[in-house]
Amino acid sequence: MTNNGSSINKELDSRLNEFFDDDTSHEPAKHEDPLENLKAIVLEMEWELGDKSLDAYLSELKKLGAQCRQDKALSIYIKLLDTIGRYLKSKKAAAHPETVSFLKSLFDNFERAVNSGMGEAEKNHSAAVHVQKFKKFKVSISEYAPTKASKPAAPTQPSGQGGLSDEVKTCIRQVVREEIARLIKRK
Amino acid sequence: MALINPKKREVQVKIVYYGPGRGGKTTNLEFINEKFRSRIKSEMVTVKTYNDRTLFFDFLPFDIGMIKGYTIKVQFYTVPGQVKYNATRKLVLRGVDGIVFVADSMTLRQEMNIRSLENLAENLVSFNKNIETIPLVMQYNKRDLEKEGIPVLPVEIMEKDLNAGLKAPYYTASAVSGDNVAVTMKRIISMTVMSIREKLELGGSE
Numbered sequence: 386m387t388n389n390g391s392s393i394n395k396e397l398d399s400r401l402n403e404f405f406d407d408d409t410s411h412e413p414a415k416h417e418d419p420l421e422n423l424k425a426i427v428l429e430m431e432w433e434l435g436d437k438s439l440d441a442y443l444s445e446l447k448k449l450g451a452q453c454r455q456d457k458a459l460s461i462y463i464k465l466l467d468t469i470g471r472y473l474k475s476k477k478a479a480a481h482p483e484t485v486s487f488l489k490s491l492f493d494n495f496e497r498a499v500n501s502g503m504g505e506a507e508k509n510h511s512a513a514v515h516v517q518k519f520k521k522f523k524v525s526i527s528e529y530a531p532t533k534a535s536k537p538a539a540p541t542q543p544s545g546q547g548g549l550s551d552e553v554k555t556c557i558r559q560v561v562r563e564e565i566a567r568l569i570k571r572k
Numbered sequence: 573m574a575l576i577n578p579k580k581r582e583v584q585v586k587i588v589y590y591g592p593g594r595g596g597k598t599t600n601l602e603f604i605n606e607k608f609r610s611r612i613k614s615e616m617v618t619v620k621t622y623n624d625r626t627l628f629f630d631f632l633p634f635d636i637g638m639i640k641g642y643t644i645k646v647q648f649y650t651v652p653g654q655v656k657y658n659a660t661r662k663l664v665l666r667g668v669d670g671i672v673f674v675a676d677s678m679t680l681r682q683e684m685n686i687r688s689l690e691n692l693a694e695n696l697v698s699f700n701k702n703i704e705t706i707p708l709v710m711q712y713n714k715r716d717l718e719k720e721g722i723p724v725l726p727v728e729i730m731e732k733d734l735n736a737g738l739k740a741p742y743y744t745a746s747a748v749s750g751d752n753v754a755v756t757m758k759r760i761i762s763m764t765v766m767s768i769r770e771k772l773e774l775g776g777s778e
């Protein structure tokens with residue numbers, strides 16, 4: 386029985402090693418489709434926001450922009466996505482904390498407009514809706530900056546080599562602070 | 573209880589990520605789901621409230637392939653950690669085969685970790701299961717916060733608080749960066765499958 390047990394154990398181990406192997410060949414391969422590329426980059430940006438992903442984002446967006454030039458609604462989306470991307474690139478950690486999620490939702494809608502076979506009118510409408518949302522978001526960005534500046538700045542740490550991005554750290558700090566405040570209130 | 577289908581030669585095991593609210597259970601599964609996306613053929617299901625709290629559970633199923641002629645399907649669940657959701661936690665725990673207890677290393681969470689572990693023990697009793705015998709892996713999560721200057725419990729304290737009697741294998745981890753997330757998962761799969769090996773009719777398979 387022990388024999389049997391250890392042989393399963395071996396087989397199991399090798400299975401698990403295979404599954405959880407850090408094989409880079411499984412990493413998202415470079416696609417020909419700029420939309421797919423962009424999607425992968427956007428997902429990555431949710432995870433970690435650095436110059437590398439932002440540059441890749443802006444350059445894929447440019448390619449896509451060239452392909453969609455004829456389509457008014459899609460061009461509007463691309464313009465918005467580009468503006469937000471450039472804003473993120475210039476502000477990084479100091480960007481409005483909801484910027485990445487705003488970008489993500491914008492991208493999702495853009496993708497839908499590309500892929501779902503929407504009619505012209507519907508596409509234009511959806512683009513217009515997002516222009517409005519974008520305007521609102523711009524307002525919250527402008528309101529966000531001054532309040533942040535008036536707070537005593539948290540000690541900034543040099544951004545580590547490859548660790549969490551500053552944006553993520555800022556988010557985490559904020560969540561933790563809120564939680565601590567809540568915990569103290571409860572006591 | 574693991575579902576074994578000898579006809580289809582398929583085993584389904586259920587592993588639950590348990591622990592206090594905001595401890596990082598969902599983040600664990602999300603990391604795995606992202607990182608090993610190409611190997612996981614199914615979708616992760618997650619039901620969250622507006623501020624990212626798990627409302628019901630997260631669910632991530634995948635096959636790890638064949639072992640001794642059986643296809644092993646693993647289903648991962650997370651429970652909602654918030655104290656008020658105990659009925660849901662019990663529901664999710666039904667039929668569990670293995671548990672990862674995700675403890676929050678923040679010093680402020682010391683008490684919540686202990687209470688959540690007690691709650692796990694109680695809930696298991698209601699299913700006639702025993703926390704001391706069920707496959708269990710401890711994960712001391714959010715170790716990265718230490719670098720941020722946030723007070724974090726020393727591992728020895730966490731061990732004493734949570735694992736002195738249980739002596740389960742433990743890992744320090746950072747679910748946001750993925751440190752030890754896959755290792756934790758590998759360990760619990762391995763322990764869980766080993767625990768049911770006698771139930772698989774393996775004797776004659778070699």
Ligand SMILES: Nc1nc2c(ncn2[C@@H]2O[C@H](COP(=O)(O)OP(=O)(O)OP(=O)(O)O)[C@@H](O)[C@H]2O)c(=O)[nH]1
Nearest residue numbers: 593594595596597598599626652653714746747748
């Ligand atoms: N710094 C840091 N933050 C983490 C870590 N793991 C999770 N978090 C953050 O902690 C918060 C809660 O994480 P979740 O994964 O949603 O926690 P949960 O245990 O599923 O919470 P409930 O669903 O309420 O039970 C999120 O903001 C995560 O980003 C970690 O290892 N380090």
Ligand SMILES: [Mg+2]
Nearest residue numbers: 597598625626
């Ligand atoms: Mg959760």
